Amino acid sequence: MMWEGLAIGLFSLGIIGFGFFWVIRMEYYLGYLWWPYPLLFGIGMIALSLFVADAGWSALLGVTGASFIWGATELKEQAVRAELGWFRRNPRPKPLPPFVSIIRKIKAPHL
């Protein structure tokens, strides 16, 4: 029997769960304007997965990369949820990300 597939499925559950955690934290401390950075990190992980010889490790990198891309699309909605009072809102101004003038011109993606 192939247990590796099931292990990858369980890993995806864990990494998506971790995604909920870091999206909430990142929006709280940094703000949603940082969304391109997890997006690029996720794309980078998927690109890296193409050059890993072992299929299992490549699969784990792919799952992790996809979950970071999804997390990037959640940041804007998380900011709205915090403004609606559904989540704790950071009262302090948040640091602006590098290249913020370019980021502001792009509509933040969401699912």
Added chain:
Amino acid sequence: MLQTSGLWLALATFLSIWWGHVGVRWLEAHSADIRPPMVILIIAGLILNVAALFAPSIAIGGVCSVVGISLWWDAFELVRQDRRVRHGHAPANPNNPRHARYLAEGKATLHDPLDREPSDPSEAEQPTVRERNPELA
């Protein structure tokens, strides 16, 4: 040669999450009773996870299990979406008798509260929507 397992798993993961958001919202909004789709999702998830055990490769087994486990999550998510609609955190479908009942109870809404742009995060604290407009929140 490139190792494409990660790419397939990334696609499966992202599409599963996408369906978990968009598809579950649609399914919940168009089901008068969420229990039948929940049962179908649970059975489909079980079939895919069993198939993963007999898959010929890690990539195929991984895709089956990722999709299967996300279908189980989606079954659970249908209950959470129902709760969101009931509390006015997601738009209700007035043509769905279950949603029509929630609307009649007065807490559900036709408006999507998340369909707005957030304020600039670099600015100092502003009152939350709940503080400005408790009914909307």
